[in-house]
Amino acid sequence: MRRRLRYRLGRWRDQGIALGWLVSIWILLWGDVTWGNLLGGLLVGGAVLVFFPLPPVTFGGRLRVGALLAMGAAFAVDLVRASLHVAAVAVRPGPPPRSAIMAVPLRVHTDLNLALTAEVISLVPGTLIIDVDREAAILYVHVLDLDGTGGIEANRERVLAVERGIVRAVGSATELNLVTADRESAP
Structure with missing residues (x-):
């Protein structure tokens, strides 16, 4: 149970990071930071993550x-x-x-x-x-x-x-x- 919860939290964190990057790219493409661009980026980024999900990439190691x-x-x-x-x-x-x-x-x-x-x-x-x-x-x-x-x-x-x-x-x-x-x- 605890392992499954940790996996889900990690997956949500990864999705949040991906959404953040997609919104950032969206704003950079428009060249202007506005509430409309932020909302549009959230909508487009959310749609990309929902309709084109990436397979989960697990990181079982550690950084040396x-x-x-x-x-x-x-x-x-x-x-x-x-x-x-x-x-x-x-x-x-x-x-x-x-x-x-x-x-x-x-x-x-x-x-x-x-x-x-x-x-x-x-x-x-x-x-x-x-x-x-x-x-x-x-x-x-x-x-x-x-x-x-x-x-x-x-x-x-x-x-x-x-x-x-x-x-x-x-x-x-x-x-x-x-x-x-x-x-x-x-x-």
Whole structure:
């Protein structure tokens, strides 16, 4: 009973935050803070949340600031490295580079992990999420210049390293064990 009440309160809190953001965006779009814009934003935001509900995203972990900073630094390095690589591919004469679409099954099957990993991967130049299998937690990733980035296994490990960094930063202890055990059992 107590757990169900906590879930409902958390869901209402999340809906309230989403409504606040939608109203803020509505007011920014109109460019003027008036009672009419506030009321219109509440009506439109409420309708969006009622008619287009988002699935609940649970957060079972905790925020680890050190791991979050390490993930951010690794992302920045990867962003610069990939930007330079894509720029070199763009100006290099000759035939176009060999690209590939590969399936990468993630180890942690939560919507939050799936969404965050897909976002980080898509932000890096040269990689793009083509499709997501939510049930099986598989990301389908397009990789530009497969040979120049180390091949399929190197790119798959890169995606799994992003997942590992995200789980270390915001995952639960169980999720952390999944990505750590998988890393230790790899040859």
